[in-house]
Amino acid sequence: MKELAFLNKYIIRYGFRLTLGIIFMIVSNIFAIAPAQVVRYALDLVIDTFKTQELLKGTAQHSVFIDDFFQTVLLYGGLIVLMALLRGVFLFLVRQTIIVMSRLIEYDLKNDIFEHYQKLTLSFYRRNNTGDLMARISEDVSKVRMYLGPAIMYSINMVISFILTIGIMLSINPTLTFWALFPLPLLSISIYFVNNIINKKSELIQQQLSSMSTFVQEAFSGIRVIKAFVREKESLSQFDENATEYQNRQLELAKVNSMFYPLMLFLIGLSTILTVYVGGIEVEKGTITPGVIAEFIMYVTLLTWPVTSLGWVTSIVQRAAASQKRINEFLNEAPDIVSTSNDKINIEGNLRFDKVSLVYPDSGIKALNELSFEIESGKTLAILGTTGSGKSTVANLISRLYDPTSGQILIDGKDLKEYNLHDIRSQINMAPQDVFLFSNTLRNNIAFAKTDASEEEIIQATKDAGLYENIQQMELGLDTLVGERGITLSGGQKQRTTIARAILGNPKVLVLDDSLSAVDTKTENLILNNLQRVMRNKTSIIISHRVSSAKLADKILVLHEGKIVEQGTHDELIEIKGHYNTLFDQQSKGNE
Numbered sequence: 001m002k003e004l005a006f007l008n009k010y011i012i013r014y015g016f017r018l019t020l021g022i023i024f025m026i027v028s029n030i031f032a033i034a035p036a037q038v039v040r041y042a043l044d045l046v047i048d049t050f051k052t053q054e055l056l057k058g059t060a061q062h063s064v065f066i067d068d069f070f071q072t073v074l075l076y077g078g079l080i081v082l083m084a085l086l087r088g089v090f091l092f093l094v095r096q097t098i099i100v101m102s103r104l105i106e107y108d109l110k111n112d113i114f115e116h117y118q119k120l121t122l123s124f125y126r127r128n129n130t131g132d133l134m135a136r137i138s139e140d141v142s143k144v145r146m147y148l149g150p151a152i153m154y155s156i157n158m159v160i161s162f163i164l165t166i167g168i169m170l171s172i173n174p175t176l177t178f179w180a181l182f183p184l185p186l187l188s189i190s191i192y193f194v195n196n197i198i199n200k201k202s203e204l205i206q207q208q209l210s211s212m213s214t215f216v217q218e219a220f221s222g223i224r225v226i227k228a229f230v231r232e233k234e235s236l237s238q239f240d241e242n243a244t245e246y247q248n249r250q251l252e253l254a255k256v257n258s259m260f261y262p263l264m265l266f267l268i269g270l271s272t273i274l275t276v277y278v279g280g281i282e283v284e285k286g287t288i289t290p291g292v293i294a295e296f297i298m299y300v301t302l303l304t305w306p307v308t309s310l311g312w313v314t315s316i317v318q319r320a321a322a323s324q325k326r327i328n329e330f331l332n333e334a335p336d337i338v339s340t341s342n343d344k345i346n347i348e349g350n351l352r353f354d355k356v357s358l359v360y361p362d363s364g365i366k367a368l369n370e371l372s373f374e375i376e377s378g379k380t381l382a383i384l385g386t387t388g389s390g391k392s393t394v395a396n397l398i399s400r401l402y403d404p405t406s407g408q409i410l411i412d413g414k415d416l417k418e419y420n421l422h423d424i425r426s427q428i429n430m431a432p433q434d435v436f437l438f439s440n441t442l443r444n445n446i447a448f449a450k451t452d453a454s455e456e457e458i459i460q461a462t463k464d465a466g467l468y469e470n471i472q473q474m475e476l477g478l479d480t481l482v483g484e485r486g487i488t489l490s491g492g493q494k495q496r497t498t499i500a501r502a503i504l505g506n507p508k509v510l511v512l513d514d515s516l517s518a519v520d521t522k523t524e525n526l527i528l529n530n531l532q533r534v535m536r537n538k539t540s541i542i543i544s545h546r547v548s549s550a551k552l553a554d555k556i557l558v559l560h561e562g563k564i565v566e567q568g569t570h571d572e573l574i575e576i577k578g579h580y581n582t583l584f585d586q587q588s589k590g591n592e
């Protein structure tokens, strides 16, 4: 339960709405209870009138008496209708205050969680899967909202209606009150248990639904593989299995639900029977009038929902506490990469790695081992190496997506950690190896690096990235929608879009992580030549498997198992006849 205390700050933020809601709730309860007393007066009046009119029959006063009676009954009827209307108005206001409060808190909470998620480092995202992250920000927040809205609203309603209704009932007749309320705790307890069963079954349904969604999502995004390997039938039968399981779980829930209402009606019926029976005895004794029985039946009906809600609210609160615990787990997770400074500094782009090692925290793999190199502003560094040699790791470290386990990365002679994180990242742009495009237009994907970029700037970036001609052939040009993760583009087009995006940001340091692997050598040369112009006086780092991408660089590093095994210019490396030379020979032959 202490987990829910986290939400108090939000409740305090909207305290005014809550207070108003409580006041509206009290008023609406008064309008709900008062008609019962009017019914008692009306019913007693009917019984008295019936007796008196028998005596007056045949006399002149009889018709006057009957007219008076009808007028009074009409007045009572009007009063009941008026009070019901007023009750409705105040119930509307209760929902407008308390339920709206819960929606506002839900909105704030989702924003806070999302903001926090974005601060967390990549290792957090590797440890937790997307489904889990999504579930906490959507389903768990929804469960918490049930506590903030309905649960708080019905709890307040329960307390107010218990105090008012039971207070009046006791003041009229304690014995009848005891018997009328006798079955109600039973109702509360049974609803608590039934509700728990319903919740468990609903959770199983939810799990099945999410496994179905995952399956469907994967089937759609992998549709090319499914079609190519003619696996449509297997895919359908797997879906059918999933759907059958989902159906069975839904049917089980329907069974429990169908027991729920009869049980409720039985216990309410029992209360009514007891009220009539004990009430009858009391009337006979002369302690109450017959109108009181009708009044008490109305009170029992009024108390039914608060009593039912007691069980329901208890299980909502339990579920909300469990959900809030899961939310808090992530909210308490502190980002390990943070800014230590707020200063905004324009960097030159001189970069130095000083005995940098990195052990990935989640896999324990030592990706870099005391790596040292230097590159001056305005120069191009190429990094080549076997797969898994640590090339992308260098890129991740330069963008400060990870911090080195030991050693230092210096930019213009100052430790990378001493810069403001957002400021330094905005001056270092990377085209990552795993290309990611948003399901948006090409224009918006490119302008992601600079949202206020002009049309000319975007077009220039596409020209520099060798993408312009492709775009011109598209019917909608820059307004072409690229589909989910850029599915409608070719591999090379996707890569060049990410290069255009990185260039548009006008970075001081540009890192292209294997971004030229899917383009032909002619386009590769065009892009490399353009980069020399665009990146004049700035630093370029080109990570590649291809010698052709590296040969123009001012300095080439060859990595193997996280260490530099060769470094120098193209000519120097050819000269020493090592790995680079072998690679050059192999790739030249391949091209021939």
Ligand SMILES: Nc1ncnc2c1ncn2[C@@H]1O[C@H](COP(=O)(O)OP(=O)(O)OP(=O)(O)O)[C@@H](O)[C@H]1O
Pocket (backbone or CB within 6 Å): 126, 360, 361, 362, 363, 364, 365, 366, 367, 385, 386, 387, 388, 389, 390, 391, 392, 393, 394, 433
């Ligand atoms: N985020 C990560 N978490 C844990 N281990 C990682 C992570 N990224 C890479 N590794 C591991 O670190 C090592 C270096 O990987 P890296 O991606 O830097 O190699 P690479 O040279 O870029 O390889 P490739 O040429 O195949 O892209 C590999 O053994 C890899 O398994």
